[in-house]
Amino acid sequence: MRVTVGSVSAIAMAIAMCGACSGQGGGQAQASAAPQGEKVTAVGCPVVGPTPGCVTIKSGGKAYDLAAATPPVDLTRKVGLSVTGHAAGEVTACGLKMSEVKVEYLGLECSGAPPAP
Secondary structure, eight states: OOOOHHHHHHHHHHHHHHHHHHTSTHHHHHHHHSOOSEEEEEEEOEEEOSSTTOEEEEETTEEEEOTTOSSOOOGGGOEEEEEEEEEEEEEETTEEEEEEEEEEEEEEEOTTOOOOO
């Protein structure tokens, strides 16, 4: 089989076009729906942060902003949390901002928990 410069160019063009097709439509939607940042799991006691409506958890020497938790963190339970989410590196007054926050309430009582509002 003889390969010519024209056929190599045609093959390269077909591969490039095919690669561009896979980046459109479903592939692009999937990429934009992907969570941003590093996946983080933090365990600790939730506390009221420095600004109104701010709830944080400190774990591993870092403070995490739990504002994106849905449903919001229930401070009246006065128990520890295990929090999983994505930290994109943005820091707010409440701590490292997290997205796609999932909260699990633990059976561990937090001493010095804030009073119920």
